[in-house]
Amino acid sequence: MTAPRTVAESLRAKFETAFGPVELVIVDESAHHAGHSGARDGGQSHFRVRIVSASFAGLSRVERQRRVYALAAEEIAAGLHALALTTLTPEEAAKQS
Protein backbone atom coordinates (compact mmCIF):
# COMPACT_ATOMS: atom_id res chain seq x y z
CA MET A 1 0.00 0.00 0.00
CA THR A 2 1.32 3.45 -0.89
CA ALA A 3 1.23 6.26 1.64
CA PRO A 4 -1.99 8.29 1.63
CA ARG A 5 -1.56 11.42 -0.44
CA THR A 6 -4.51 13.63 0.31
CA VAL A 7 -6.15 14.61 3.57
CA ALA A 8 -9.30 12.78 2.49
CA GLU A 9 -7.36 9.58 1.79
CA SER A 10 -5.56 9.82 5.07
CA LEU A 11 -8.81 10.35 7.00
CA ARG A 12 -10.48 7.54 5.11
CA ALA A 13 -7.74 5.09 6.03
CA LYS A 14 -7.91 6.03 9.71
CA PHE A 15 -11.70 5.91 9.93
CA GLU A 16 -11.83 2.58 8.07
CA THR A 17 -9.42 1.05 10.54
CA ALA A 18 -10.92 2.54 13.69
CA PHE A 19 -14.64 2.22 13.02
CA GLY A 20 -15.03 -0.59 10.48
CA PRO A 21 -17.85 1.51 9.01
CA VAL A 22 -20.65 0.09 6.90
CA GLU A 23 -20.81 3.48 5.23
CA LEU A 24 -18.11 6.13 4.98
CA VAL A 25 -18.52 9.28 2.94
CA ILE A 26 -15.88 12.00 2.89
CA VAL A 27 -16.55 15.07 0.77
CA ASP A 28 -14.04 17.87 0.34
CA GLU A 29 -16.10 21.05 0.59
CA SER A 30 -13.13 23.38 0.77
CA ALA A 31 -14.14 25.14 -2.42
CA HIS A 32 -17.33 26.38 -0.73
CA HIS A 33 -15.24 28.04 1.93
CA ALA A 34 -12.61 29.69 -0.28
CA GLY A 35 -11.76 33.15 1.00
CA HIS A 36 -13.01 32.31 4.48
CA SER A 37 -10.48 32.77 7.28
CA GLY A 38 -10.11 29.02 7.85
CA ALA A 39 -9.56 28.25 4.17
CA ARG A 40 -6.05 27.79 2.81
CA ASP A 41 -4.44 27.66 -0.58
CA GLY A 42 -4.78 24.26 -2.14
CA GLY A 43 -8.00 23.51 -0.26
CA GLN A 44 -8.34 20.39 1.88
CA SER A 45 -9.48 22.52 4.79
CA HIS A 46 -13.20 21.71 5.01
CA PHE A 47 -14.73 18.24 4.81
CA ARG A 48 -18.15 16.74 5.26
CA VAL A 49 -17.95 13.29 6.78
CA ARG A 50 -20.64 10.69 7.29
CA ILE A 51 -19.74 7.56 9.21
CA VAL A 52 -22.15 4.72 9.87
CA SER A 53 -20.65 2.24 12.26
CA ALA A 54 -21.88 -0.25 14.83
CA SER A 55 -19.00 0.87 17.04
CA PHE A 56 -20.95 4.05 17.87
CA ALA A 57 -23.69 2.13 19.68
CA GLY A 58 -24.06 3.21 23.28
CA LEU A 59 -21.97 6.35 22.80
CA SER A 60 -23.34 9.89 23.02
CA ARG A 61 -22.96 12.22 20.05
CA VAL A 62 -20.19 14.05 21.86
CA GLU A 63 -18.28 10.83 22.56
CA ARG A 64 -18.62 9.67 18.96
CA GLN A 65 -17.35 12.93 17.55
CA ARG A 66 -14.53 13.14 20.07
CA ARG A 67 -13.30 9.80 18.71
CA VAL A 68 -13.46 11.08 15.16
CA TYR A 69 -11.65 14.28 16.09
CA ALA A 70 -9.01 12.36 18.01
CA LEU A 71 -8.21 10.37 14.86
CA ALA A 72 -8.04 13.57 12.83
CA ALA A 73 -5.79 15.36 15.32
CA GLU A 74 -2.74 15.30 13.04
CA GLU A 75 -4.69 16.66 10.09
CA ILE A 76 -6.26 19.37 12.27
CA ALA A 77 -2.82 20.39 13.51
CA ALA A 78 -1.68 20.54 9.89
CA GLY A 79 -4.41 22.93 8.79
CA LEU A 80 -7.64 20.97 8.49
CA HIS A 81 -10.14 23.59 9.63
CA ALA A 82 -13.53 21.92 9.82
CA LEU A 83 -15.17 18.53 9.74
CA ALA A 84 -18.93 18.57 9.39
CA LEU A 85 -19.75 15.27 11.05
CA THR A 86 -22.63 12.85 10.94
CA THR A 87 -21.98 9.82 13.11
CA LEU A 88 -24.66 7.14 13.15
CA THR A 89 -25.15 3.52 14.08
CA PRO A 90 -26.58 1.30 11.29
CA GLU A 91 -29.95 1.29 13.12
CA GLU A 92 -30.05 5.09 13.27
CA ALA A 93 -29.05 5.35 9.62
CA ALA A 94 -31.86 2.97 8.64
CA LYS A 95 -34.38 5.13 10.49
CA GLN A 96 -33.15 8.26 8.73
CA SER A 97 -33.64 7.06 5.17
Add this chain to the structure above:
Amino acid sequence: MSQASDQIAKDIAENDVMLYMKGTPVFPQCGFSAAVVHVLSELGVKFKSADVLKDPELRQGIKEFSNWPTIPQLYVKGEFVGGCDIIKEMFESGELDTFLKDKGITLENVQ
Protein backbone atom coordinates in the same frame (compact mmCIF):
# COMPACT_ATOMS: atom_id res chain seq x y z
CA MET B 1 -5.52 25.72 36.00
CA SER B 2 -4.76 28.39 33.43
CA GLN B 3 -6.46 31.74 33.46
CA ALA B 4 -8.55 30.75 30.46
CA SER B 5 -9.87 27.61 32.10
CA ASP B 6 -10.77 29.55 35.26
CA GLN B 7 -12.71 32.00 33.14
CA ILE B 8 -14.49 29.20 31.28
CA ALA B 9 -15.42 27.43 34.51
CA LYS B 10 -16.87 30.71 35.79
CA ASP B 11 -18.72 31.46 32.51
CA ILE B 12 -20.42 28.10 32.32
CA ALA B 13 -21.34 28.18 36.01
CA GLU B 14 -22.86 31.66 35.81
CA ASN B 15 -24.63 31.36 32.47
CA ASP B 16 -27.26 28.69 31.87
CA VAL B 17 -26.60 28.78 28.14
CA MET B 18 -23.08 29.74 27.14
CA LEU B 19 -21.86 29.77 23.56
CA TYR B 20 -18.21 29.97 22.56
CA MET B 21 -18.15 31.27 19.02
CA LYS B 22 -16.26 33.22 16.39
CA GLY B 23 -17.60 36.74 16.26
CA THR B 24 -20.76 37.91 17.98
CA PRO B 25 -24.38 36.79 17.65
CA VAL B 26 -25.06 39.87 15.51
CA PHE B 27 -21.89 39.54 13.45
CA PRO B 28 -20.77 35.89 13.46
CA GLN B 29 -17.39 35.45 11.76
CA CYS B 30 -17.90 31.83 10.76
CA GLY B 31 -20.78 29.92 9.18
CA PHE B 32 -20.71 27.22 11.84
CA SER B 33 -21.02 29.75 14.65
CA ALA B 34 -23.78 31.53 12.74
CA ALA B 35 -25.70 28.25 12.42
CA VAL B 36 -25.75 27.70 16.19
CA VAL B 37 -26.79 31.30 16.86
CA HIS B 38 -29.58 30.80 14.34
CA VAL B 39 -30.86 27.66 16.10
CA LEU B 40 -30.82 29.33 19.54
CA SER B 41 -32.58 32.41 18.17
CA GLU B 42 -35.13 30.25 16.41
CA LEU B 43 -36.05 28.59 19.72
CA GLY B 44 -35.95 31.89 21.58
CA VAL B 45 -33.20 30.85 23.96
CA LYS B 46 -31.40 33.57 25.88
CA PHE B 47 -27.68 32.93 25.85
CA LYS B 48 -24.36 34.50 26.67
CA SER B 49 -21.57 34.28 24.13
CA ALA B 50 -17.82 34.71 24.12
CA ASP B 51 -15.87 35.62 20.99
CA VAL B 52 -12.79 33.40 20.79
CA LEU B 53 -11.33 35.50 17.98
CA LYS B 54 -10.79 38.31 20.45
CA ASP B 55 -8.82 36.15 22.84
CA PRO B 56 -6.23 33.63 21.60
CA GLU B 57 -5.90 32.13 25.08
CA LEU B 58 -9.61 31.49 25.26
CA ARG B 59 -9.59 30.07 21.73
CA GLN B 60 -7.00 27.48 22.71
CA GLY B 61 -8.29 27.14 26.28
CA ILE B 62 -11.84 26.17 25.36
CA LYS B 63 -10.55 23.43 23.05
CA GLU B 64 -8.56 21.91 25.88
CA PHE B 65 -11.27 22.48 28.47
CA SER B 66 -13.89 20.62 26.44
CA ASN B 67 -11.54 18.16 24.78
CA TRP B 68 -13.10 19.35 21.53
CA PRO B 69 -10.97 20.80 18.73
CA THR B 70 -13.41 23.11 17.00
CA ILE B 71 -15.53 26.21 17.58
CA PRO B 72 -18.46 26.80 18.18
CA GLN B 73 -19.09 25.01 21.46
CA LEU B 74 -22.31 25.13 23.43
CA TYR B 75 -22.63 24.64 27.18
CA VAL B 76 -25.97 24.28 28.96
CA LYS B 77 -26.00 24.41 32.75
CA GLY B 78 -22.31 23.68 32.82
CA GLU B 79 -22.59 20.66 30.53
CA PHE B 80 -20.89 20.49 27.12
CA VAL B 81 -23.61 19.78 24.57
CA GLY B 82 -21.59 19.83 21.37
CA GLY B 83 -20.55 21.75 18.30
CA CYS B 84 -22.45 22.90 15.25
CA ASP B 85 -23.31 19.47 13.81
CA ILE B 86 -24.65 18.11 17.09
CA ILE B 87 -26.73 21.21 17.79
CA LYS B 88 -28.19 21.21 14.28
CA GLU B 89 -28.93 17.48 14.42
CA MET B 90 -30.63 17.82 17.83
CA PHE B 91 -32.59 20.84 16.62
CA GLU B 92 -33.82 19.10 13.49
CA SER B 93 -34.95 16.02 15.41
CA GLY B 94 -36.71 18.11 18.06
CA GLU B 95 -34.39 16.71 20.69
CA LEU B 96 -32.88 20.09 21.50
CA ASP B 97 -36.25 21.51 22.64
CA THR B 98 -36.73 18.62 25.02
CA PHE B 99 -33.16 18.73 26.24
CA LEU B 100 -33.32 22.46 26.99
CA LYS B 101 -36.74 22.23 28.64
CA ASP B 102 -35.53 19.37 30.81
CA LYS B 103 -32.65 21.57 31.87
CA GLY B 104 -35.12 24.28 32.88
CA ILE B 105 -34.21 26.66 30.04
CA THR B 106 -36.96 28.99 28.80
CA LEU B 107 -37.75 28.68 25.11
CA GLU B 108 -39.63 31.80 24.17
CA ASN B 109 -40.59 30.60 20.73
CA VAL B 110 -41.66 27.07 21.63
CA GLN B 111 -44.91 26.09 23.32
